[in-house]
Amino acid sequence: MLKNSWIAIFALKLMLAAPSEAQEPVLDYSASLAAYNAGDYRTALNNWHSLAEQGHPASQCSLGYAYEHGFGVPQDYSEAIRWYKAAADKGDARAQAFLGQMYEKGLGAPQDYMEAIRWYTVAAKQSHGWSQSKLGEIYRRGQGVPKDFVSAHMWFNIASAVGDPMASFRRAELKKSMTLVQVAEAKARARVCMSSGYDDCKKPHLRSR
Known part of the structure; x- marks a missing residue:
């Protein structure tokens, strides 16, 4: 090399x-x-x-x-x-982030998306932007979890806010496949997630109209 x-x-x-x-x-x-x-x-x-x-x-x-x-x-x-x-x-x-990637790719251990998500989430809760973007990608693709554009957009929002260089681009690409209501929900969830210190990142926070 x-x-x-x-x-x-x-x-x-x-x-x-x-x-x-x-x-x-x-x-x-x-x-x-x-x-x-x-x-x-x-x-x-x-x-x-x-x-x-x-x-x-x-x-x-x-x-x-x-x-x-x-x-x-x-x-x-x-x-x-x-x-x-x-x-x-x-x-x-x-x-934690690198360990998550090892499980995601099946390197040195059987591929295990749930274990990858677990480690990415632990790192994401420490404001690790790359891990937050990885969670966004996992939800966007539906790897080990149901495909969820709102959750993906939320994590890209958060990663962008903490300075991950690719998060804004990924968020913009994903937005093309989302409704305005979904984007609004993702932004609302990102705000709540960050303000709660990453303790409340799953519940919807917009009321039905």
């Missing part, structure tokens, strides 16, 4: 993976990421292994991503799921 291509891909993914100030050891993780982007993969991966074994979720997520794509290690979907799961259980939204 060409060095520059997978540095760029991995660095782009990891821009969303910066640990919070409360996580430790932040400096070791940041130094490892810098080493990885500089091409010193052995140092970075060795450090991530060490930090991951200590329970550092950002390192666990990064290690899972490396195993998923074979970046610096042999590609191993089962190992990727193991590390994603470890980080996801600690509340790491990126790991």
